[in-house]
Amino acid sequence: MFSRRLFLQGAALTGLSSLLPAALLPAWARSASDGNTGLSPATATEFNLSIGRFPVRIGGRGGEALGVNGTLPAPLIRFREGDEITLNVTNTLEEDTSVHWHGLLVPFQMDGVPGVTFPGIRPGETFTYKYAVPQSGTYWYHSHSGLQEQEGLYGPIIIDPKHHDPVTYDREYVLVLSDWSFESPYRIFAKLKKMSDAYNYQQRTVGDFLKDAQEKGLGAAWDERAMWGQMRMSPRDIADVTGATYHYLINGHSTADNWNGIFRRGERVRLRIINASAMTIFNVRLPGLPMTIVAADGLNVQPLEVDEFQMGVAETYDVIVEPKDDQAYAFVAESIDCSGQAVATFGPKPGMRAEAPALRGVPTLTMKDMGMDHGAMGHDDMKMDSMDMAAMDHSEMDHAAMGHDMGGMSMDHSAHGMVDDASWPVEKKDIKRGPGVANVAMMPMSRLDEPGIGLEDVAHRVMRYSQLRSLTRNPDLRPPGREMEIHLTSNMERYMWSFDGVKFSEVTEPIIFHEGERLRVTLINNTMMPHPIHLHGMFFDLVNGGGDHKPRKHTVIVKPGEKLSFDVSADHVGDWAFHCHLLYHMHAGMMQVVSVLPSTDKKMMDHEHMDHDMMDHSAMGHDTHGETK
Structure with missing residues (x-):
């Protein structure tokens, strides 16, 4: 918790953390490691971070974490927009490490991705990050080395605006959502490589079949099961790593720990919510208390009142809640597959415990999630007389001939901002076919106006990407000069993940x-x-x-079978990681590098010496154990 009034008292001249007494800084979180006081600066704008291993206690059980300054999550770092800050990161581990400043517009040499922007931080060494960023909002930091992020190396960043904050509030909390396992992340990854559904204990049963047969008819239920069986896919493959091994945490605390936030009735309370998990997409809600979304991925959006939203790994959302009653409210972060949840309590008194809601039913995927929405084409999902889906050989199908480029399809995406007849050139790569590509979506479509898997039929208001609007006008209103298509590809059974059928270790040139x-x-x-x-x-x-108020983001959930687009202004020269933020997917190969080449029209003082054509991309973190270091 941080009082808005305290902020106003100290915010006039310099960074918040340098003005407020240390006793006022800690309230953002009690962590799993005996308290998290935030990171007190060595000077007004200099911070010291030490990466090491330390004991933690989660849900009453002891374990060991890898993190920063002995806390889980890592300490809150807070500074002011435009301030030039220094962060000295010391590695006390016996392995390399790194820190990436997620969503921050830093010089690429400061971005913290080993093998792409710097070599990493060796054992016993200190690396100094220096930067100033032209932004404010809610962000976070985490390791980009191996699977250290899963072990606990993640923490929040708050950048206070240099001038006026359009969001008014009386009190604020930072809520870091995460997933924790007492298993080694390398053991988890090894299990997934051997059997991709090793943690999925929610497969359909005979009882589910009998229920479907009663609702849809025996023949339709049997045909549907046969189709999934032939494709060696499960409609319950919602999450790779589940509550079978995960403890879901809020500020390092499980539901049993009952993390508390305090408010006074009638206050405007700002919740800065960060999904710092390794693999878990969360559904976030406070039953009985509406939330007004005011920022997404750190940037302000037009206020949108909802009752729930689905939150991808690495996304951040700021919401305002205004409790009207002196009662305890449950803050619920439920995993997308409903295998578990983390529940915290907000109320007028310390120590209150809100009632945790029961887990909801497990979602089941449909034809639309396979990129084959026959319902939209006048076919019944389960009765496909014209197509024997069970006999289809997806690996040999000529998908190019089936209009996968959308050019031969009459589907109208204009309602969601999609443009089918673009006047700019579209660059389409052929997907490299092989064992790493088990399926190609036959009919990808826009799903921006859908709330997310499992939330389609809830009775309350759920945020959709189509509803988000930037608070201010987009800074670059030029139409695109060109378009490129990138396919998200996989073989789930072999746990192979890639872009365009090429995993990171096999990439020969950047985007x-x-x-x-x-x-x-x-x-x-x-x-x-x-x-x-x-x-x-x-x-x-x-x-x-959204016209000229499209939401500006750094992370977006791409739903199964979905085709979505974003426009980007290439104004930040350097090499940049581009990847799926599901940690084990990235580790298995769903990552590439975007190289923004300097313009030849003007001199780039810091970058004119770079020769990207001669860059050794084979050395960009491609090791044989995983796909990223």
Whole structure:
């Protein structure tokens, strides 16, 4: 908790953390490691971070975490927009490490991705990050080395605006959502490689079949099961790693720990919510208390009142709640597959415990999630007389001939901001076919106006990407000069993940942007799972029908079978990671590098010596154990 009034008392001249007494800084979180006081600066704008291992206690059980300054989550770092700050990161581990400043527009040498922007921080060494950023809002930081993020190396960042904050509030809390396992993340990854559904204990049963047969008829239920069986897919493949091994945490605390937030009735309370999990997409709600979304991925949006929203890994949302009653409210972060949840309590008195709601029913995927929405074409999902889906050989099908480029389809995406007849050139790569590509979506479509898997039929208001609007006008209103398509590809059974059928260790050249250009990136999800896709170094404008107020984001969930686009201005020269933020997907290969090449029209003092054509991309973190270091 941080009082808005205290902020106003100290915010006039310099960074918040340098003015307020230390006793006022800690209230953002009690962590799993005996208290988290925030990171007190060594000077007004200098911070010291020490990465190491330390004991934690989660849900009454002891374990060991890898993190910053002995806390889980890592300490809150808070500074002011435009301030030049220094962060000295010391590695006390026996392995390399790194820190990436997620969503921050830092020079690429400060971005913290080993093998892409710097070599990493060796054991016993200190690396100094220095930067000033032209932004404010809610962000976070985490390791980009191996699977350290899963072990606890993640923490929040709050950047206070240099001038006026359009969001008024009386009190604020930072809520870091995460997933924790007492298993080694490398053991988890090894299990997934051997059997991708090792943690999925929610498969359909004979009872489910009998229920479907009663509702749809025996023949339809049997045909549907046969189709899924032939494709060796499960309609319950919602999450790779589940509550079978995960403890879901809020500020390092499980539901049993009952993390508390305090408010006074009638206050405007700002919740800065960060999904810092490794693999868990969360559904967030406060039953009985509406939320007004005021920021997404750190940037202000037009206020949108909802009752729930689905939150991808690495996304951040700021919401305002205004409790009218002196009662305890449950803050609920439920995993997308409903295998578990983290519940905290907000109330007028310390120590209150809100009643945790029961877990909801497990979602089941449909034809639409396979990129084959026959319902939209006049076919019944379960009765496909004209197509024997069970006999289809997806690996040999000529998908190019079936209009996968959308050019031969009459589907109208204009309502969601999609443009089918673009006047700019569209660059389409052939998907590299092989064992890493098990499926290609036959009919990808816009799903921006859908709330997310499992939330389609809830009775209350759920946020949709199509509803988000930037509070201010988009800074670059030029139409794209070109468009590129990137396919999200996988073989779930073999746990292989990639872009365009090429995993990171096999990439021979980067994705090229040219400084100053405006381009459209279109993502097509050929997999059966949602992917939070993150672009380092740049914000993009999500093409959602928002006109000149498109939401500006750094991470977006691409639903199964979905085709979505974002426009980006390539104004940040350097090499930038581009990847799925599901940690084990990235580790298995769903990552590439975007190189923004300097313009030849003007001199780039810091970058004119760079020769990207001669860059050794084979050395960009491609190891044999995983796909990223």
